[in-house]
Structure formats: C-alpha cells, structure tokens
Amino acid sequence: MKPPGTLTQLGPLARRSLMRTLRSPQLLASGLFFPLFLYGMNIGGLEFATSLPGFPTESYPTFALSFTFVFAGIYAVMVAGSQLGDDIRSGFIKRQTLTPLAGPVLLLGHLTGVVAFAFGQTLVFLAVGFVVGASVEAGPGGVLVILLLVAFYALAMGSVGLMFALYTRSGEAVQALFPLLTGLLLLSSVNLPRELIQVDWYQTLTTYNPLSYFVEAPRSLMVEGWEAQPLFLGVLVTGAILVSALTQTAGSLRALSVAK
Amino acid sequence: MAELRVIQGPDAGHVAPLSGAIVVGRDPGCELVVGDDQVSRRHVRVVSDGGSATAEDLGSTNGTYVDGRLATGAEALRPGARIQVGDTLIEYAADVDTTRARPIVSAFEQQTRAETLPPAPPEAEKKWNGIEVYGLIREFKGGFRAVNELYLRVHPGEIYGFLGPNGAGKSTTVHMLTTLLPVSGGTAHVAGYDVATNAADVRATIGVALQEASLDPLLNAYEHMELQCSMQRLPKKEWKSRGEELIERVTLTEAADRRVGGYSGGMKRRLDLALALVNRPRILFLDEPTTGLDPKTRNDLWEEVARLAKEEGVTVFLTTQYLEEADQLADRVGIIDRGELVAEGTPDELKAEIGRPTAEVTPRVEGDAPAMAEVLKRFGEATPSARGVAVRLHGGADVLPDIVRALDGAGLQMENLELHAPSLDDVFLMQTGRSLEEHQA
Numbered sequence: 001m002k003p004p005g006t007l008t009q010l011g012p013l014a015r016r017s018l019m020r021t022l023r024s025p026q027l028l029a030s031g032l033f034f035p036l037f038l039y040g041m042n043i044g045g046l047e048f049a050t051s052l053p054g055f056p057t058e059s060y061p062t063f064a065l066s067f068t069f070v071f072a073g074i075y076a077v078m079v080a081g082s083q084l085g086d087d088i089r090s091g092f093i094k095r096q097t098l099t100p101l102a103g104p105v106l107l108l109g110h111l112t113g114v115v116a117f118a119f120g121q122t123l124v125f126l127a128v129g130f131v132v133g134a135s136v137e138a139g140p141g142g143v144l145v146i147l148l149l150v151a152f153y154a155l156a157m158g159s160v161g162l163m164f165a166l167y168t169r170s171g172e173a174v175q176a177l178f179p180l181l182t183g184l185l186l187l188s189s190v191n192l193p194r195e196l197i198q199v200d201w202y203q204t205l206t207t208y209n210p211l212s213y214f215v216e217a218p219r220s221l222m223v224e225g226w227e228a229q230p231l232f233l234g235v236l237v238t239g240a241i242l243v244s245a246l247t248q249t250a251g252s253l254r255a256l257s258v259a260k
Numbered sequence: 261m262a263e264l265r266v267i268q269g270p271d272a273g274h275v276a277p278l279s280g281a282i283v284v285g286r287d288p289g290c291e292l293v294v295g296d297d298q299v300s301r302r303h304v305r306v307v308s309d310g311g312s313a314t315a316e317d318l319g320s321t322n323g324t325y326v327d328g329r330l331a332t333g334a335e336a337l338r339p340g341a342r343i344q345v346g347d348t349l350i351e352y353a354a355d356v357d358t359t360r361a362r363p364i365v366s367a368f369e370q371q372t373r374a375e376t377l378p379p380a381p382p383e384a385e386k387k388w389n390g391i392e393v394y395g396l397i398r399e400f401k402g403g404f405r406a407v408n409e410l411y412l413r414v415h416p417g418e419i420y421g422f423l424g425p426n427g428a429g430k431s432t433t434v435h436m437l438t439t440l441l442p443v444s445g446g447t448a449h450v451a452g453y454d455v456a457t458n459a460a461d462v463r464a465t466i467g468v469a470l471q472e473a474s475l476d477p478l479l480n481a482y483e484h485m486e487l488q489c490s491m492q493r494l495p496k497k498e499w500k501s502r503g504e505e506l507i508e509r510v511t512l513t514e515a516a517d518r519r520v521g522g523y524s525g526g527m528k529r530r531l532d533l534a535l536a537l538v539n540r541p542r543i544l545f546l547d548e549p550t551t552g553l554d555p556k557t558r559n560d561l562w563e564e565v566a567r568l569a570k571e572e573g574v575t576v577f578l579t580t581q582y583l584e585e586a587d588q589l590a591d592r593v594g595i596i597d598r599g600e601l602v603a604e605g606t607p608d609e610l611k612a613e614i615g616r617p618t619a620e621v622t623p624r625v626e627g628d629a630p631a632m633a634e635v636l637k638r639f640g641e642a643t644p645s646a647r648g649v650a651v652r653l654h655g656g657a658d659v660l661p662d663i664v665r666a667l668d669g670a671g672l673q674m675e676n677l678e679l680h681a682p683s684l685d686d687v688f689l690m691q692t693g694r695s696l697e698e699h700q701a
Binding site: 008009023024097 | 476491495539
C-alpha cells in the first residue's frame with residue numbers, strides 16, 4: 001500500500017487544530033462573541049460618524065463590519081501561536097518531530113485549521129452584520145472575496161503567531177501579543193476613514209499601520225463596490241507579512257528537528 | 261612519553277611506547293603487531309611529535325576508526341582516544357609517567373571496553389536492532405556535562421534498564437539516542453544508524469515514549485491514533501485498523517472515544533505506549549514509563565513491555581529510577597550516575613558482585629538505634645536505615661545468631677531483624693557511595 005501524500009497527512013493535522021479551537025469554549029467565545037460585542041458597541045456609539053462630511057456611507061454597520069474581519073486575523077495569531085507554543089511546551093511537538101512528517105507540513109496543518117476557523121468566523125460576522133443592516137455593495141462576488149481576504153489575513157497572521165511561538169516556545173507569550181495587536185487595530189482606520197482623521201500624527205500613524213489596509217480592503221467591497229486600489233494594497237500588505245513571517249518561521253524550523 | 265595500549269582483542273594488554281611514528285598491523289615488521297585477522301598487514305600509522313599525535317589509515321581493508329569515526333586522513337588523537345582496527349581496540353595514552361605504577365583498570369571498565377565494538381556496522385547489518393554508544397557526551401551551556409563519555413551496548417531483542425537517580429543523565433541520553441538532542445561528542449548508533457548523521461533513518465526505526473506523556477487533552481484516543489498514523493505515513497487504509505488494534509492491546513477500547521484530558525495517569529501512559537508502537541518500531545525507548553503509576557498499572561505496563569521484547573523481538577531501552585523495575589523487567593541493567601555508567605550487567609551479575617547480604621535491625625525503643633549501630637559495627641558497615649540500623653555483613657547469613665546474642669548482651673531489644681539479599685541499590689551504593697533509595701526519598 002502507498003504511504004499517504006502530503007495532503008492526506010495535512011487532513012488530521014488541520015482537523016486537530018480546528019478541533020482544539022471548537023472544543024475550547026473560551027476560545028470559541030472569544031473568537032466569536034468578543035468581536036461581535038465590540039461591533040455592537042461601535043455601531044451603537046459611533047453611528048453619528050456617518051453625518052460627518054465626506055463619510056463614505058450612511059450605514060455605520062456596513063462601515064464598521066471590517067473591524068470583525070481584522071479581528072479574525074488577530075485571532076489567528078493567538079490561535080496558531082498559542083497552539084504551537086503549547087505543543088512545544090507540553091512536548092507534543094517532540095512526538096511530531098520523531099515522525100517522518102516534514103516541518104512545513106506540520107506548520108501548514110496548524111495554519112489550515114486556523115484558516116478554516118477564520119472562514120467560519122467571517123460567515124458568522126457577515127450574517128450578524130446583515131441582520132443589523134450591513135450590506136455588501138460589490139454583491140455576492142464581493143462576499144466571496146471578503147471570505148477569501150479574511151482567509152488570507154488568517155494565513156498571514158497565523159504565520160506571525162507561529163513565528164512568535166517558535167521564537168518564544170510559549171503559548172502564553174504569544175497571547176501577550178493580544179493587547180498589542182488590539183491597540184494596533186484601534187490605531188488604524190477602523191473607526192474612521194483615513195482622510196477624515198484631522199489630527200496629523202494620528203493620520204500618519206494609520207497610514208503606516210498595516211492593519212489599516214486589512215480594514216480598508218473588505219470595507220471598500222462593502223461600501224464602494226469594486227475598487228482596485230484598496231484590494232491591491234490589502235493583498236500586498238498581507239502578502240508581505242506572510243512572506244516575512246514564513247521566512248522567519250522557516251529559519252526557526254530547525255529548532256523543531258535538531259539533528260537532521 | 262605517550263604509548264598505545266591494546267585494550268581489546270587477541271592482544272589485549274600489549275603496550276607500545278609511542279615516540280615518532282609506529283605502524284600497527286599483522287605484519288611482524290610492524291612496531292605494534294596484533295594477531296587479529298580483521299587487521300591488515302600494515303593497517304594504521306600513528307605519529308607522535310611529543311605534544312600531539314595523529315592516526316592515518318594505510319589503506320586497510322576494514323578501515324580505521326578513531327573515537328568511533330572512520331579515519332579518512334591523518335586524524336588528530338586526543339588523550340585517551342580509541343583507535344579501532346578490526347576487532348582490536350587501542351587506546352592512545354599521552355604523557356604517561358613511566359616512573360609511576362600503572363593505574364588498575366577496574367573490572368567494570370574492562371568489561372565496558374571489551375564490549376565496545378566498531379560503531380559503524382556495514383550496510384548489510386543495517387537491520388541490526390541494537391544500540392551502540394561510544395564515548396557519548398552531552399555538554400550544556402556553561403560547560404555542564406549531563407552525559408560524560410558514555411559507553412554501552414544494547415543487544416537486539418533485550419530489555420536494557422538504564423537505572424539512576426534524578427539528574428543522572430538518563431533522559432539526556434534518551435534524547436540524544438532518539439535524535440531529539442544533538443550530541444556534543446562521541447558517537448551513537450541506533451539500529452546501525454548514526455544518530456548524528458542519519459536522524460531520519462533512526463526515527464523511522466524507533467518508537468519513543470518520553471517521560472511526560474505528551475498528549476492533547478482535547479483529542480480522544482482514536483483521534484490521537486489517526487494523527488499518529490498519518491504522521492508516521494502509514495497507508496490511510498490502515499489508520500483505523502492499526503489504531504483500534506493498538507488501543508485494544510493497551511486495553512483502552514472502552515475509554516477510546518473520551519477526551520484524553522479526563523484520563524488517569526496510567527491511561528495516558530498506556531496510550532502513549534500505543535502511539536509509540538504505531539510504526540512497528542524495532543527499538544523502543546521508554547523514558548521512566550511507570551513513574552507515578554499505581555502498582556497494578558505498573559505491572560500491566562511491564563507485562564506489555566516484556567511481551568513486546570519476547571514475542572515481537574523489539575529491543576527496549578528503558579530508563580527508570582525504580583530498582584524493582586530494573587530488577588524485574590530488564591535483561592541487563594546499566595547504572596548511571598552523574599553522567600557516567602558506573603556498573604553494567606544482568607541484575608543477578610551485578611548483585612553477585614556485591615555478594616554480601618544486609619541485616620536490618622529495628623529497635624524496640626527508638627532511641628536505641630545509635631547504640632545498636634555501635635554494637636553492630638563488628639559485623640559489617642552499619643548505617644542508619646528507615647526502620648533502624650542496616651548492616652552490610654562482612655560474612656554470610658550465618659552471623660545472624662551472633663547479632664542476636666551481641667544485642668542481647670548489650671541489653672538492647674529488637675522489634676524485628678530482617679536479612680536482605682544484595683539489591684541493585686547495594687550495587688549503586690558500592691559504586692557511588694550513595695543510596696538510590698535515599699535519592700528517591
């Protein structure tokens with residue numbers, strides 16, 4: 001009988017990663033309810049922003065929904081990083097290291113589970129958004145692209161989580177990134193379009209904040225329809241983060257298998 | 261002056277002074293002649309310039325190994341380096357003070373050296389299921405040596421008990437032998453493969469259950485098995501049957517669909533063992549597999565390990581700090597202390613080396629123990645024990661009546677008197693001056 005190929009090996013690894021999230025009530029709650037709670041707070045408290053001159057839409061639920069998508073990306077950092085960190089600390093990684101499983105497949109397994117969960121999160125966020133009045137200007141095709149974009153965010157940010165886990169060898173250390181990334185999200189264009197920010201330093205900060213581009217790509221599909229530039233910038237920034245994180249991660253992979 | 265000492269082979273005991281260059285071989289014209297038919301006529305040239313020395317193979321048929329590595333040119337020799345030619349092992353002794361008496365090589369060291377064979381079996385012997393460790397060293401940052409020049413050999417199909425207290429270097433050795441930790445010096449071959457250069461081959465051959473059963477608390481046993489089967493690249497059609505077979509073998513079928521987080525320590529250990537067997541390993545490493553288990557679970561695990569060795573021919577390298585485990589389960593035992601092997605043999609051989617039983621006396625009045633120890637000194641080395649005083653007797657059990665009379669004569673009353681046959685703890689005590697049981701306490 002033939003040994004299984006990489007894709008066949010990937011299945012149980014990805015399933016494990018997904019199961020670990022779905023079977024942890026606290027992870028599930030923080031991954032779904034926390035962003036929806038903040039989304040609710042935003043649309044309840046910042047509705048007035050739509051009356052600002054130049055605000056791109058009259059529907060704040062539509063404008064604000066991008067926050068949840070970016071949160072799914074941040075959440076991917078936590079899930080991928082803390083799962084790998086826990087595996088390193090508990091010694092589970094040694095079991096995997098002692099098998100013929102290639103290191104990249106192991107990491108891909110983690111990422112596939114994380115991306116699958118992010119996909120599910122986005123479906124829930126979109127459904128809740130539609131219920132409270134959000135819409136997607138780009139239509140069903142736009143919904144599909146949003147799903148793909150968030151999956152791409154999760155892949156890139158999940159890689160960042162893996163990179164930190166390999167570096168710190170601790171799930172807790174990766175979780176310590178959460179307040180940092182949440183702060184970074186609040187310093188992006190998540191609450192206001194960049195052009196409407198009056199304070200110079202804040203506008204500069206949002207311009208250099210990569211999460212602004214995470215926010216703006218799906219937002220453009222929801223508010224403007226098909227706009228090439230925000231989509232291009234979103235994909236470009238995400239791709240750069242992915243390549244950078246994977247390069248670093250590949251370097252750290254040796255630590256998983258010390259004596260080749 | 262430096263010299264070459266033959267420490268293994270037909271000419272063991274021969275010594276050749278090393279000044280300038282000497283040739284080792286079967287040819288009568290060689291400076292060091294060895295009668296080993298695996299050695300070429302002119303096999304290796306050893307050159308000393310007073311401060312340093314090198315060994316260079318002279319195109320021999322079977323090659324020359326220096327500290328376990330095949331010599332490909334003029335190999336530098338460290339003091340104490342071992343040169344392997346055929347079945348003959350030669351030690352390079354630098355700066356020998358010939359005015360002083362030769363150090364006596366202990367019986368154990370001789371035995372260890374005598375068992376040291378070429379560490380790189382030829383291709384044809386790759387199916388060999390043993391372990392050979394040759395001068396293995398693991399040095400951590402700061403220069404601490406957790407394992408210090410370890411020499412041992414595990415024969416195919418045997419259960420080798422690696423006994424020692426916490427921190428002795430057992431787990432570090434297992435980590436090196438299973439390729440999880442790089443070696444700092446020396447060589448080790450597992451199933452014929454060098455752990456430093458053939459890690460993938462070693463991993464394909466072995467099963468490992470480390471000290472902490474590293475399981476995912478959120479997965480059940482079936483899911484663990486599926487994951488392990490996929491990682492071990494078993495054909496997908498086998499995943500279910502192999503998983504069920506192993507789960508049944510470790511008697512976990514009833515709990516197999518429950519999450520592992522709810523398992524007892526024994527159940528986790530059994531699952532860990534089952535996972536280590538997924539790839540049908542030829543050599544199984546078990547790092548303290550029964551630590552913290554209740555006696556029944558421990559016995560069940562011993563039975564399974566013994567069955568694996570006897571019925572399936574699996575070689576088992578088992579670390580333990582339990583004397584009883586090494587005594588009952590292991591065919592041979594290596595005792596490690598502070599990173600060095602201090603004794604090796606079958607449990608019976610090791611205990612026979614001690615040869616002397618111990619009498620343990622429990623005083624009726626607790627405060628009498630020191631006085632009893634004074635009286636008992638004349639029968640052997642008296643030391644405080646958990647129940648009173650233990651005396652390692654100079655002679656045999658026939659002195660027991662004398663002990664009773666002596667204590668009676670001193671007006672000291674006994675609660676109990678027990679005679680213990682020599683144990684592995686006595687062996688440890690003899691080799692290290694410390695008791696393994698005290699370590700455990």
